[in-house]
Amino acid sequence: MTSEPRVIVAGGGLAGLVAARHLAAGGVAVTLFERREDVGGRVRTVERDGYRFDRGFQVLFTAYPAVQRELDLETLDLRRFAPGACIARPGHRSTLSDPLRDPRTLPTTLFNPDLTVGDKLRLLRLRRRLERTDPAVVFAGDDGSIDEYLHEREFTDRFVENFAAPFYGGITLDRSLSTSRRVFEYTFKALSEGDIAVPAAGMGAIPRQLTARAREAGATVETGTTVESVSQDGDGVVVSADGETLEADAVVVATDPPTARDLTGVASVPTTARACVTQYYTLRGGTDLETGKRLLLNASEEGPNHVVPHSDVAPEYAPDDATLVSATYLGEREEGDDELAAISRQTLESWYPERRFDRFEAVHTERVAFAQFAQPPGIHDRLPDVRDPEGAVYLAGDYTQWSSIQGAMESGRMAAKAVVEDLSSA
Structure with a gap:
């Protein structure tokens, strides 16, 4: 880059904050606008x-x-949190843990009445298989629902009803387990290898830390400013923010999905x-x-x-x-x-x-x-790419990856990488 380009990031959620940090670290003069008075988006x-x-x-x-x-x-x-969960129904509670990580829970988990012995052995085999799986390939594999995935592996209805439905209902907000199996595999692997x-x-401490890191890298973070429109202007972009017109070399749209679709016109941004x-x-x-x-x-x-x-x-x-x-x-x-x-x-x-x-x-x-x-089977193959908007406009949000903190942060990094590469080659 012969001069320091100016980039605007619209949205101060996790994706936007990560994008701002990596843009600043890449030699870009970056300003992030967040419409609320505090950053974090859905994480506050x-x-x-x-x-x-x-x-x-x-x-x-x-x-x-x-x-x-x-x-x-x-x-x-x-x-x-301790590994596992407590399963509850009227007059009944039981503990299901991970004896490999917490050996003290082996007796209670082994004799837990809410799962069959076969289910516990199948969980162990699944854990060992996913431990050997590269997380980068999970979303490139075949797809289907979580419910289909579990029944293909012969998990019983008792396991699905007592544990999988409420546990993964909490992760995917879909107790019917109609969500993509890819989400199950990725999160199951993460649960086996790390902590909750x-x-x-x-949780608001997370965006606060990301904000501090973005500012340390040189980014400007402004709250209480709403980006109202984004339009191409020659090789650059014009942004309207709270009635003020701003020019930039590139814009990263890191808002919520409905707003991102409205600002960019990218129809593949999911809004269900x-x-x-x-x-x-x-x-x-x-x-x-x-x-x-x-x-x-x-x-x-x-x-x-x-x-x-x-x-x-x-x-x-x-x-x-x-x-x-x-x-x-x-x-x-x-x-x-x-x-x-x-x-x-x-x-x-x-x-x-x-x-x-x-x-x-x-x-x-x-x-x-x-x-x-919503993440039904196959949706991840239809999600937009960070470069899908026209011109020097980019997307950053979990809706370019998968709905999670992982997806949001990774999308911010990928958007910043695309901006820096494109500006460098211009």
Whole structure:
């Protein structure tokens, strides 16, 4: 490059922040505009009255390659969930763990009544096969639904109903398991090789760290500024932001999918959404749900998909005299906040009939209409490329990869790489 080009990044989610950092590191004068007053996109944390409420149930998979590359995990001060989950239904709870990572759980996992011995052996064989699989080739393989994938490998209906449906329902927001098998393989491999964790300061610490790294690399990050339009102008691009017209050598559109489609005209940007509702509750201080820092999976169709013991895993999420848990419901629920809270309390009381939840109180509700884009079999072959918009306009978002933190961060890096390469050769 003979002179320092100017690039604008529209959107301050994970993809945009990663793109800004790599652009700045590549010798580009980059300015990122985020329409909200804080960065993070779908990854944000609300702090109130000593509590931390993430925007929906979100966790970090530490084995994701992009997570290891883009984040300083030690500085994030992670709080880790124990491997596995607790399976719950009225009057019944059981623990399913990973004895290879936590040998102390071998007896409880071996004699867990919610899975057959054959299912446990099949899980072990699947783990060993995916350990030898390069994650880069997962999305290049054959496709089908998760449900088809599990039944092809002779997992029983008991395994699917008691564990796979609620566990992967939580990951894909699709309890029917009609999501692409590629998502299952990639996440199953990541779960086998790393941890599920949250930063002590909440998931919002992730975009804050990415922002600091982008600024250290030389990027400018401005919040409270909305990019309204993007248009080609000769070899450059004209951007309208809050009524002001700006010229740039290139633009990276890193907004949510519907906005990205509107700004770029790329019809292959997926806009079919998966929604969820996550509601947070306080319980009497010191309440122990006896999960061993694991998720509680609902093995029945009634009630929330899963319950999370937040302050057990991360004490920093609640004041010292309170216990914080959350329940996540899949889809856009018609029930009001009070009705959902009543359902969650009744569900917990049915799982713990020996207890009373008389100090159960809903303190925060997050209704996320676009938590993920839907990922039916074959969709990843139809997703747009970062260079699909016309001219010097590029895409950065998980919708160029797959719906995940991994996909978002990787897309930001790939978009920045494409911009730097194209500007260098111009």
